[in-house]
Amino acid sequence: DDGYGLWLGPAADTATGAEIEVPRRSPTIDRAAAELRRSLPHLPAAVMLATSNASHLVMLDLDTRALGHEGYLIREVKIGNRPVILVTGNSDVAVLYGAFSLLRHVRAGESTAAINIASAPAIPLRLLNHWDNLDGSVERGYAGQSLWDWWTLPDFKDPRYDDYARANASIGINGTVLNNVNAKAESLTAPYLARAAALADVFRPWGIRVYLTARFSAPIELGGLKTADPRDPAVAAWWQAKADEIYRLIPDFGGFLVKANSEGQPGPRDYGASHADGANMLAAALRPHGGTVLWRAFVYADTDPTDRAKQAYSEFRPLDGKFADNVIVQVKNGPIDFQPREPVHPLFGAMPRTRLAAEFQITKEYLGFATHLAYLGPLFEEALDTQTGQARGQTVAATLGAISGVANIGRDRDWAGSTFNQANWYAFGRLAWDPKLSSQTIAREWSRQTFGNDAQVTDTVTAMMLRSREAVVDYTGPFGLAHLFGPDHHYGPGPWIADLKRPEWNPVYYHRADSDGIGFDRTASGSNAIGQYAPTIAARLARPETTPPQFLLWFHHLPWTYPMPGGETLWSAMVRRYDHGVAEVEAMRKQWATLKSRVDAERWAKTDAYLGIQAREARWWRDASLTYWMSLNHLPLPAGSPPPAHDLAWYKQQRFPFAPGAPH
Numbered sequence: 001d002d003g004y005g006l007w008l009g010p011a012a013d014t015a016t017g018a019e020i021e022v023p024r025r026s027p028t029i030d031r032a033a034a035e036l037r038r039s040l041p042h043l044p045a046a047v048m049l050a051t052s053n054a055s056h057l058v059m060l061d062l063d064t065r066a067l068g069h070e071g072y073l074i075r076e077v078k079i080g081n082r083p084v085i086l087v088t089g090n091s092d093v094a095v096l097y098g099a100f101s102l103l104r105h106v107r108a109g110e111s112t113a114a115i116n117i118a119s120a121p122a123i124p125l126r127l128l129n130h131w132d133n134l135d136g137s138v139e140r141g142y143a144g145q146s147l148w149d150w151w152t153l154p155d156f157k158d159p160r161y162d163d164y165a166r167a168n169a170s171i172g173i174n175g176t177v178l179n180n181v182n183a184k185a186e187s188l189t190a191p192y193l194a195r196a197a198a199l200a201d202v203f204r205p206w207g208i209r210v211y212l213t214a215r216f217s218a219p220i221e222l223g224g225l226k227t228a229d230p231r232d233p234a235v236a237a238w239w240q241a242k243a244d245e246i247y248r249l250i251p252d253f254g255g256f257l258v259k260a261n262s263e264g265q266p267g268p269r270d271y272g273a274s275h276a277d278g279a280n281m282l283a284a285a286l287r288p289h290g291g292t293v294l295w296r297a298f299v300y301a302d303t304d305p306t307d308r309a310k311q312a313y314s315e316f317r318p319l320d321g322k323f324a325d326n327v328i329v330q331v332k333n334g335p336i337d338f339q340p341r342e343p344v345h346p347l348f349g350a351m352p353r354t355r356l357a358a359e360f361q362i363t364k365e366y367l368g369f370a371t372h373l374a375y376l377g378p379l380f381e382e383a384l385d386t387q388t389g390q391a392r393g394q395t396v397a398a399t400l401g402a403i404s405g406v407a408n409i410g411r412d413r414d415w416a417g418s419t420f421n422q423a424n425w426y427a428f429g430r431l432a433w434d435p436k437l438s439s440q441t442i443a444r445e446w447s448r449q450t451f452g453n454d455a456q457v458t459d460t461v462t463a464m465m466l467r468s469r470e471a472v473v474d475y476t477g478p479f480g481l482a483h484l485f486g487p488d489h490h491y492g493p494g495p496w497i498a499d500l501k502r503p504e505w506n507p508v509y510y511h512r513a514d515s516d517g518i519g520f521d522r523t524a525s526g527s528n529a530i531g532q533y534a535p536t537i538a539a540r541l542a543r544p545e546t547t548p549p550q551f552l553l554w555f556h557h558l559p560w561t562y563p564m565p566g567g568e569t570l571w572s573a574m575v576r577r578y579d580h581g582v583a584e585v586e587a588m589r590k591q592w593a594t595l596k597s598r599v600d601a602e603r604w605a606k607t608d609a610y611l612g613i614q615a616r617e618a619r620w621w622r623d624a625s626l627t628y629w630m631s632l633n634h635l636p637l638p639a640g641s642p643p644p645a646h647d648l649a650w651y652k653q654q655r656f657p658f659a660p661g662a663p664h
């Protein structure tokens with residue numbers, strides 16, 4: 001095999017300017033070359049893009065085994081007498097990833113002299129999950145309508161699909177689930193499969209595979225069967241035929257993502273079968289074609305009425321070892337639901353005989369939608385770096401066979417609802433490729449590529465980004481408080497809400513505050529959720545003094561007067577954090593103001609306006625929360641803390657700004 005390759009000459013050097021082709025080309029290598037030509041019109045030197053088996057490379061005697069299928073190598077070599085920047089890897093998509101890496105390197109102003117970069121992804125499947133509905137709406141999406149125009153597909157392939165794939169390939173995303181986990185069976189009918197196939201054709205040269213969600217009851221809804229029981233041979237046969245049909249249209253189809261027996265979705269438990277029975281039946285249908293089932297562990301059923309945080313573990317941990325090897329159990333990063341901060345899910349590291357995926361939200365359902373600036377790099381990094389305690393030195397990242405990010409992408413001109421939200425898409429991809437990267441490095445890298453290399457801009461933008469997520473934690477719920485959001489919208493505060501049907505829909509379920517104290521006792525004297533963590537971790541969480549302060553009230557119910565390290569009471573420390581959250585947003589506004597002449601007017605103005613909204617709403621969060629806590633504890637605000645602008649009754653009347661009749 002001669003491999004694939006292409007030689008690009010530096011534009012400045014006419015003698016070498018011509019492109020020399022190695023014997024075979026591929027659509028992927030052509031795209032890699034086009035990216036370099038487009039973004040680096042003045043190539044720093046001659047560049048050769050070639051797979052490692054190209055005959056031109058044989059004499060270089062490179063050892064590329066450690067690169068695997070997708071890893072790349074960028075190195076200055078001599079070919080003949082000529083210095084060449086070689087971008088290579090063991091597949092054409094690896095070369096594409098290498099080309100994007102070279103681009104990042106050059107665009108950041110780094111030298112290519114003696115360049116030598118080797119990199120391979122740590123996690124094999126790096127996926128976006130779109131919660132896009134077939135009617136064009138996006139569940140928890142804040143960037144406009146779905147990017148997929150089901151109306152004009154498959155005839156019209158909007159150029160944005162190609163740009164979407166370019167953006168994803170540039171950060172190493174290699175799969176995308178097109179539709180919502182709250183699935184409609186219709187997405188598996190022939191007209192939708194043809195549309196999915198059209199998207200797959202666009203994405204394929206970029207190394208991106210298409211996945212679909214599968215509604216578990218589809219054999220009934222589409223196939224006219226009486227049951228969807230996974231143990232029924234007719235059901236299995238229906239899925240096998242469906243899989244065969246899909247693979248005829250999409251030969252590299254990635255597989256199914258399934259939300260089963262969760263929030264009203266059908267599943268195997270409807271028939272007394274287990275999650276493993278359901279997942280394995282689908283896996284058998286995909287196996288002959290090489291597909292994968294991603295089976296979500298986001299369940300909060302009746303398995304453990306004492307604590308929602310325990311339910312997924314209670315249900316899935318006993319199934320370890322029972323899943324087929326082409327099943328991946330997809331676990332949200334924390335045990336509840338994408339809060340601004342959660343401890344990691346206890347399933348990580350606890351299912352050693354099962355392949356696991358971590359699911360993060362890139363869209364900011366609980367962090368201010370598109371408006372609030374919250375850079376999620378630190379949130380992703382914190383979870384990925386957490387020690388599971390299950391094996392020596394094992395981090396969450398080390399347990400993963402896949403990683404999924406719930407996309408924040410829509411048809412808005414800026415793709416993600418704001419410029420800074422793009423950084424979350426970017427950071428997700430970069431960390432999925434290399435979980436050891438720091439969120440700070442990624443923030444700087446993103447800033448330089450987004451706003452250019454002006455050092456003042458880079459420093460200021462990075463500083464803003466790095467304080468932003470913690471600010472949201474502080475004004476929505478410090479010290480491990482969680483889920484205090486108005487339950488219908490998840491945008492503004494509603495910690496007082498107590499009248500919804502299911503207990504765990506009510507914010508009061510999560511904070512458990514009364515006149516004496518606040519927090520959820522998850523120790524042995526309470527729900528004992530800490531018992532789901534490895535013994536060394538559980539031992540630390542058993543006592544408030546050894547619990548990391550950011551998780552204090554997640555695991556403990558404490559008196560308002562509980563003495564915090566440093567001597568102040570819990571109450572006064574809480575108020576200080578709320579005030580700090582508000583102050584941090586004001587600080588971001590001031591920082592952004594200094595960049596007015598250094599950032600283009602359009603992006604500057606939108607960000608400035610959004611920071612203004614965020615500042616107002618951070619105060620709303622703080623004041624609404626504090627008036628409510630004070631209605632329970634009857635404590636005064638510590639000296640120096642500004643009094644809330646309104647009384648509790650006023651905050652209770654506020655509606656989400658866009659709700660009908662909202663007094664905004």
Ligand SMILES: CO[C@H]1[C@H](O)[C@@H](O)[C@H](O)O[C@@H]1C(=O)O
Nearest residue numbers: 131139140181182259298337
């Ligand atoms: C897709 O449904 C979502 C739901 O909108 C969301 O509020 C909750 O966070 O999680 C669900 C899930 O992850 O399945």
